[in-house]
Each structure stands twice: as structure tokens, then as C-alpha cells.
Amino acid sequence: MQQKISSLGAANVSTPDQGKKALQDFLSSASSSADSAVTKLKDAGTPNVSNGKQISTSLVNAFNTLSSALKQAESSTNSLPTSSKAAFAAGAKSIQTNIQGSIQGMLSSLSALKSADLANAAKSEPACTSLAGG
Numbered sequence: 001m002q003q004k005i006s007s008l009g010a011a012n013v014s015t016p017d018q019g020k021k022a023l024q025d026f027l028s029s030a031s032s033s034a035d036s037a038v039t040k041l042k043d044a045g046t047p048n049v050s051n052g053k054q055i056s057t058s059l060v061n062a063f064n065t066l067s068s069a070l071k072q073a074e075s076s077t078n079s080l081p082t083s084s085k086a087a088f089a090a091g092a093k094s095i096q097t098n099i100q101g102s103i104q105g106m107l108s109s110l111s112a113l114k115s116a117d118l119a120n121a122a123k124s125e126p127a128c129t130s131l132a133g134g
Contacts, residue, residue, distance in 0.1 A: 016088035020080050023092060027074035034067035049117035058113055062106045069102035 013019045041060050046052045073095050080095075081087035122128035 016080075016082035016085055019088055019092065020077055020082055023080070023095070024074060024077045027070055027077065031067055031070035031074060034063050034070055038063045038067065047115075047118050047121065049115050049121070051113070051115060052118075055113050055115060055118065058110060062110055065109075066102060066106050069099060073099050 013022050038060055041056065041063060044056075046056045049055070076095050076098070080091040
């Protein structure tokens, strides 16, 4: 996802129309990534830790919510004004604010899900350590 964000900033954008297209492409890709995360989380199954089912369900629900928010944001880009840079920037800022609110809600819903057993298991799982940069 970080690479997708970096590519958005590096996009050759000099007009509101180009900005709109770059934002639409980014949101489409981010939404697909969230959908892929849901699939991978479901495929991983329920972790064999205390409250494993609750943790798994909460993670899947959070990424489903994120995907929906990103799809809604992508849809919202269709009505972004491109008549001026200022109008486009104001519309894009509104979309950004909505996405940030969804992400904050997602993180808030997950904040109570702490499991030392799961954290320890993740330290020895290559797929998890690569996410943590380890």
C-alpha cells in the first residue's frame, strides 16, 4: 500500500483532470488491495489463540469496511470538479477526510484486540515479519 501511495505522489499530475484520473486509479488499486487482504485473512483461518475467532472476525470486518469506504471514495471521484485546481483540491480534500475517518474507525474497532499469543506467533511467521519490516 505504501508503494501505491508513493506512486500517487509521483504521478505526473499538472491538471485537475490528471489528478482526478490518478486519484481514481489509486483508490481502485487500494480497494482491490483491501479485498485481497480480506481473502487472505479468511484463508488464514482462525488463529489458535484465546479469542481467536473474535480477532479473525474483527479483522475481516475491518478490512471489508475499509474496502467499502475506498469504493465509495472512488465513486465520489466521478463528481470531482475539474474546472479549476482550487475546486478539484477542495473536492479531493473532502474525499481524503472521509477516508481518514473510515480508517480511524477501523483502527479504533481493532484497538481492543490484543493477544500476546498472536503477537508471539506472528514473530515467527515469515508473512507477518515481512509486514513489520523484519
